[in-house]
Amino acid sequence: MNPExxxxxxxxxxxxRPLGRVPYLTPVAAAPEPRRGRKPLGQIxxxxxxxxxxxxxxxxxxxxxxxxxxxxxxxAHDMVSEAALYAALSVQFGVELxxxxxxxxxxxxxxxxxxxxxxxFGMMPWRRIGKVxxxxxxxxxxxxxxxxxxxxxxxxxxFAVSSESxxxxxxxxxxxxxxxxxxxxxxxxxxxxxxxxxxxAIRLISGFAxxxxxxxxxxxxxxxxxxxxxxxxxxxANSGLKLAAAILRFSVVGRGEARAQPxxxxxxxxxxxxxxxxxxxxxxxxxxxVRRLSRIEYPRELLDICLVVEEDxxxxxxxxxxxxxxxxxxxxxxxxxRVKTKPRALNYALDFCRGxxxxxxxAEDAPAADQISRVVSHFDQCAPNVACLQGVLDFYNxxxxxxxxxxxxxxxxxxxxxxxxxxxxxxVVPLGGTTLFFRRDALEELGxxxxxxVTEDADLGIRLARHGYRTELIDTVTQEEANCRWWPWVKQRxxxxxxxxxxxxxxxxxxxxxxxDLGAWRFFGVQCxxxxxxxxxxxxPALWSFWLVMFGLPHPLRGMLPDWAFILLGATFLASEVLxxxxxxxxxxxxxxxxxxxxxxxxxxxxxxxxxAALKGLGEIIxxxxxxxxxxxxxxxxxxxxxxxxxxxxxxxxxxxxxNPVLIPPxxxxxxxxxxxxxxxxxxxxxxxxxxxxxxxxxxxxxxxxLAPAEAATRRTxxxxxxxxxxxxxxxxxxxxxxxxxAAVSFDITHVTITPQPDDAPDEPPExxxxx
Numbered sequence: 001m002n003p004e005x006x007x008x009x010x011x012x013x014x015x016x017r018p019l020g021r022v023p024y025l026t027p028v029a030a031a032p033e034p035r036r037g038r039k040p041l042g043q044i045x046x047x048x049x050x051x052x053x054x055x056x057x058x059x060x061x062x063x064x065x066x067x068x069x070x071x072x073x074x075x076a077h078d079m080v081s082e083a084a085l086y087a088a089l090s091v092q093f094g095v096e097l098x099x100x101x102x103x104x105x106x107x108x109x110x111x112x113x114x115x116x117x118x119x120x121f122g123m124m125p126w127r128r129i130g131k132v133x134x135x136x137x138x139x140x141x142x143x144x145x146x147x148x149x150x151x152x153x154x155x156x157x158x159f160a161v162s163s164e165s166x167x168x169x170x171x172x173x174x175x176x177x178x179x180x181x182x183x184x185x186x187x188x189x190x191x192x193x194x195x196x197x198x199x200x201a202i203r204l205i206s207g208f209a210x211x212x213x214x215x216x217x218x219x220x221x222x223x224x225x226x227x228x229x230x231x232x233x234x235x236x237a238n239s240g241l242k243l244a245a246a247i248l249r250f251s252v253v254g255r256g257e258a259r260a261q262p263x264x265x266x267x268x269x270x271x272x273x274x275x276x277x278x279x280x281x282x283x284x285x286x287x288x289x290v291r292r293l294s295r296i297e298y299p300r301e302l303l304d305i306c307l308v309v310e311e312d313x314x315x316x317x318x319x320x321x322x323x324x325x326x327x328x329x330x331x332x333x334x335x336x337x338r339v340k341t342k343p344r345a346l347n348y349a350l351d352f353c354r355g356x357x358x359x360x361x362x363a364e365d366a367p368a369a370d371q372i373s374r375v376v377s378h379f380d381q382c383a384p385n386v387a388c389l390q391g392v393l394d395f396y397n398x399x400x401x402x403x404x405x406x407x408x409x410x411x412x413x414x415x416x417x418x419x420x421x422x423x424x425x426x427x428v429v430p431l432g433g434t435t436l437f438f439r440r441d442a443l444e445e446l447g448x449x450x451x452x453x454v455t456e457d458a459d460l461g462i463r464l465a466r467h468g469y470r471t472e473l474i475d476t477v478t479q480e481e482a483n484c485r486w487w488p489w490v491k492q493r494x495x496x497x498x499x500x501x502x503x504x505x506x507x508x509x510x511x512x513x514x515x516x517d518l519g520a521w522r523f524f525g526v527q528c529x530x531x532x533x534x535x536x537x538x539x540x541p542a543l544w545s546f547w548l549v550m551f552g553l554p555h556p557l558r559g560m561l562p563d564w565a566f567i568l569l570g571a572t573f574l575a576s577e578v579l580x581x582x583x584x585x586x587x588x589x590x591x592x593x594x595x596x597x598x599x600x601x602x603x604x605x606x607x608x609x610x611x612x613a614a615l616k617g618l619g620e621i622i623x624x625x626x627x628x629x630x631x632x633x634x635x636x637x638x639x640x641x642x643x644x645x646x647x648x649x650x651x652x653x654x655x656x657x658x659x660n661p662v663l664i665p666p667x668x669x670x671x672x673x674x675x676x677x678x679x680x681x682x683x684x685x686x687x688x689x690x691x692x693x694x695x696x697x698x699x700x701x702x703x704x705x706x707l708a709p710a711e712a713a714t715r716r717t718x719x720x721x722x723x724x725x726x727x728x729x730x731x732x733x734x735x736x737x738x739x740x741x742x743a744a745v746s747f748d749i750t751h752v753t754i755t756p757q758p759d760d761a762p763d764e765p766p767e768x769x770x771x772x
Contacts, residue, residue, distance in 0.1 A: 245421020391435030455499020
């Protein structure tokens with residue numbers, strides 16, 4: 001790894017210190033048990049009348065299996081108010097509640113400690129009283145862990161309690177601009193494109209372009225020959241990679257040896273996961289986004305979803321404000337800066353995140369319900385140097401028009417064939433912009449995202465590899481909206497290709513070092529993926545010229561090359577076209593892409609738009625390299641099956657009699673109304689009457705068999721991965737499915753007593769029993 005840290009480099013440049021890891025202060029996810037003699041927090045809340053005894057029992061059970069603070073559990077499930085929680089904490093620790101209105105924070109103390117550290121560790125040097133510095137903290141149980149460091153910096157210290165929201169508000173009232181400026185320079189200068197016009201690679205390309213212009217003036221056919229040969233060379237390299245990826249992908253699938261994705265397995269204590277969702281001018285998408293993210297099956301106290309919005313984006317702020325956000329979802333407003341890009345917004349929001357795993361979604365995303373559970377399980381089982389997981393992207397509006405169909409074919413080829421193949425070949429995996437999950441410590445070590453790169457995801461994929469980390473693909477799907485209008489598609493693709501060019505120039509500023517960091521094989525892969533892709537789009541017209549021969553028209557290279565060489569070039573082009581069609585058809589062979597194979601041959605008409613986009617992007621590298629060409633969302637957004645005709649509250653479906661449920665950690669979207677559930681033993685035909693009716697279920701296994709009391713003779717099996725139209729009964733079954741798989745967290749297997757009935761019990765469901 002490079003010994004030159006982002007912080008050191010920034011200091012050498014005379015810039016403000018970027019935010020990075022603080023090695024001597026480590027965030028602690030789970031609070032310790034209270035000291036002997038200190039009254040437990042739950043007891044204080046119950047005595048004060050702020051918490052019910054039943055909620056105390058529920059919260060205690062959840063805390064035993066999660067890396068969550070007790071207070072976070074109470075807040076996430078609306079068991080107490082924030083004011084009541086922190087008032088009780090002040091009583092528990094015998095300290096005052098910080099009043100920032102009466103005594104504003106001392107900004108000199110904040111600067112001395114560091115604004116980024118204040119956010120990361122939930123504490124802030126507040127004020128001095130005599131020779132004592134008062135530290136306001138939202139995590140009083142962590143204070144003693146940091147006392148030595150604080151005393152070394154401030155002398156005598158004591159602490160006061162503050163809610164996290166109040167602490168952040170007081171901190172940002174004076175220091176949000178410095179945080180915004182630091183977000184632009186988190187990445188070290190030598191790994192950033194913020195000085196792109198000074199890079200050797202850009203000067204080299206500019207000189208080469210001038211040479212080509214001179215050659216074109218002197219010999220137009222000579223220029224065409226040079227460009228065609230380079231286009232064919234890059235075509236052979238990229239087609240070779242695609243063919244190898246396809247062979248690897250489909251050969252192992254055919255033999256049944258595809259790498260098994262880890263099942264969701266029990267983990268000792270589940271970690272907190274933070275998901276950042278950058279939004280910009282998203283009037284139409286905000287409400288639907290909240291509903292889609294509410295489907296995520298993960299304990300709410302361990303889920304931290306941050307909607308990241310620009311300060312001057314009043315449209316999105318108003319849309320989010322009009323949407324009722326659950327406790328585990330919040331909006332983070334990014335102050336104005338010199339650039340306005342997605343990576344800058346992510347950098348700013350990173351220090352507000354609470355999780356040890358950081359994820360990124362886009363505004364229009366609809367992730368699989370079990371996606372976070374799969375990510376956590378995968379990180380728990382994989383090697384420590386696996387710093388990033390990339391999910392599969394697909395489109396929910398793939399059949400909107402021809403453009404969306406072609407876009408879906410292209411995405412299926414990339415995410416289901418090419419990327420898995422690149423991973424198996426040990427090459428660098430260029431990341432997609434969404435459904436990304438990182439180990440937080442690795443992400444902070446690299447300085448987060450390059451705020452000036454308009455394809456920050458692909459750049460981060462290379463930087464992870466250069467620093468010794470690996471990216472793995474995980475078989476979980478996020479559906480998003482396909483850009484299906486031709487000019488917005490061109491603008492989006494031009495941004496991607498512009499970013500590819502900038503990323504290549506950044507990492508090729510020192511080719512020898514890139515070779516040493518990656519090795520020869522991965523160095524070759526980077527050249528194919530970035531320089532080769534750009535070359536293919538820009539020089540595609542030279543390759544298309546071979547279609548002239550098919551129609552009996554003269555070709556510019558006739559007479560300049562021997563016949564065998566001309567035929568070889570033409571055959572290479574045709575072979576690549578056959579490969580593209582074949583791989584595309586195989587990529588959309590899945591059930592969800594039914595019928596798309598017919599449209600694969602029309603990709604010949606689709607890719608010319610990419611050439612237009614590439615030319616636009618290359619021009620912008622010179623004129624406006626950091627301009628983010630925004631993609632509008634919500635224009636062709638559709639209601640997904642679980643959203644169609646969904647009532648505000650789910651209908652009551654009657655008790656569901658579950659057979660042999662397997663439980664994993666809880667989930668409870670607050671807007672869902674689960675039906676009461678009754679647990680029965682495996683011998684359901686003989687019956688077993690529970691003495692207690694559970695009002696919800698944490699989460700059932702992938703398949704649940706139950707008996708519906710309304711239809712005593714009917715036995716049904718629900719599969720949470722099956723499409724909703726799988727059930728012919730329609731919405732009634734869909735409602736039961738949602739109620740079952742997203743029920744409340746109150747059910748616990750250890751608190752249900754089963755009373756078997758005699759063996760001669762009738763072969764029918766037991767009657768409902770009332771709770772004791």
